[in-house]
Amino acid sequence: MGGTKALGLRLVAVAALTVLLGSAGSAQTIPQFADATHLGVTSCAGSTCHGALEPFRNSNVLQNEYVTWSQKDKHSKAYKVLFDERAVRIAKNLGLPNAHTADMCLNCHANNPAQNHRGRQFQVSDGVGCEACHGGAERWIASHSAKSSYGADLKNGLYPTADLRQRAALCVSCHVGSTDKFATHRIMGAGHPRLSFELDTFLALEPVHYRIDEHYRESKPAYTKTQAWSRGQLLAAEAQLRNLEGRLARSQPP
Numbered sequence: 001m002g003g004t005k006a007l008g009l010r011l012v013a014v015a016a017l018t019v020l021l022g023s024a025g026s027a028q029t030i031p032q033f034a035d036a037t038h039l040g041v042t043s044c045a046g047s048t049c050h051g052a053l054e055p056f057r058n059s060n061v062l063q064n065e066y067v068t069w070s071q072k073d074k075h076s077k078a079y080k081v082l083f084d085e086r087a088v089r090i091a092k093n094l095g096l097p098n099a100h101t102a103d104m105c106l107n108c109h110a111n112n113p114a115q116n117h118r119g120r121q122f123q124v125s126d127g128v129g130c131e132a133c134h135g136g137a138e139r140w141i142a143s144h145s146a147k148s149s150y151g152a153d154l155k156n157g158l159y160p161t162a163d164l165r166q167r168a169a170l171c172v173s174c175h176v177g178s179t180d181k182f183a184t185h186r187i188m189g190a191g192h193p194r195l196s197f198e199l200d201t202f203l204a205l206e207p208v209h210y211r212i213d214e215h216y217r218e219s220k221p222a223y224t225k226t227q228a229w230s231r232g233q234l235l236a237a238e239a240q241l242r243n244l245e246g247r248l249a250r251s252q253p254p
Contacts, residue, residue, distance in 0.1 A: 027169035028160065031113070033180065036136030036157050038113045040122035041066065041129040043137055049145070050130075060216070065209040066130075072207040075128035078109040086191060093190035107181035108174040133170060135159035150219040162220035164228060168199050168235040175202065176239040199232020200225050 031038075045051040050065040062068075070076050081087060082099040091099040099105045106112040110124045111132035118124075119138070131137055137144070140156035150162075160166045175197040177183055183195055210216070223231075 028166050030170050030173050031132060031135040031159050032107070032111065033113075034135060034157070034159075035117075037117050037119050037138035038111060038122050038131040038136040039119040039138065039141065041069075041126045041131075042121045043119075043141060044130045055211075060211060060213060062209065062211050068207050068209045069130070073209075075132070077127060079106075079125050079127035082106075082109050090187070090191040094187065104181070104187065108183075128174075133159065133161055164221070164223045164231050165235075168228075168231050171199060171202060172197065172232070172235045172239045176236045177243055178239060179242055182243050197232070197236055198229065199235075200228040202232075203228060 045066040052063040056063040087099040096102045111129050140153045140158040143152045
């Protein structure tokens with residue numbers, strides 16, 4: 001009965017947000033499940049690509065994105081925490097051999113595409129790397145390296161993180177959960193921290209790895225903090241509703 005009441009309340013909340021904001025729209029397949037090979041973070045780490053020690057002058061791109069990610073971004077450490085004492089304890093409570101090889105952990109603590117979508121230099125131990133958010137680089141790395149237009153990269157499979165709807169859907173898939181990967185009550189009961197997510201706050205905390213200039217504004221959409229907050233709330237509410245519906249459906253007798 002409590003689950004049904006909660007489901008009803010969430011339906012009302014999502015309906016209200018949808019009226020205010022419009023439908024969240026269909027989300028593109030997130031990089032982990034898309035049909036593209038992931039080449040690994042080393043494919044982005046060259047000193048003339050995104051591995052420069054300092055931002056380039058007179059460039060539309062900072063060029064030091066890899067260094068920012070590896071030194072300042074907690075996403076780069078997401079895999080390593082699977083070896084921590086708490087992760088070992090959670091895995092034991094769940095009856096898993098360990099956390100660092102279990103898909104239910106790797107799906108959010110690493111870039112975990114299918115085995116046949118991993119290039120020779122790909123390493124799951126790199127954590128939540130470039131392609132976890134920007135998509136497997138198999139087809140778009142050529143146009144990207146040639147400094148073609150952003151539109152050309154998108155056509156070749158680059159995930160559209162500049163689109164607030166798609167960015168929110170990608171973040172929510174791990175920080176709230178999805179039907180494909182979800183921190184269930186069982187996982188939390190085993191000791192996993194409760195998930196809490198607010199898109200605008202998380203974006204503010206993310207180390208800046210792009211330069212917003214006239215070139216950026218011409219090729220990519222811009223959003224206010226209010227739009228980021230509201231879109232994140234809608235997507236998170238929808239994700240929680242889908243997860244709740246799935247749990248209720250599984251709990252019903254056949």
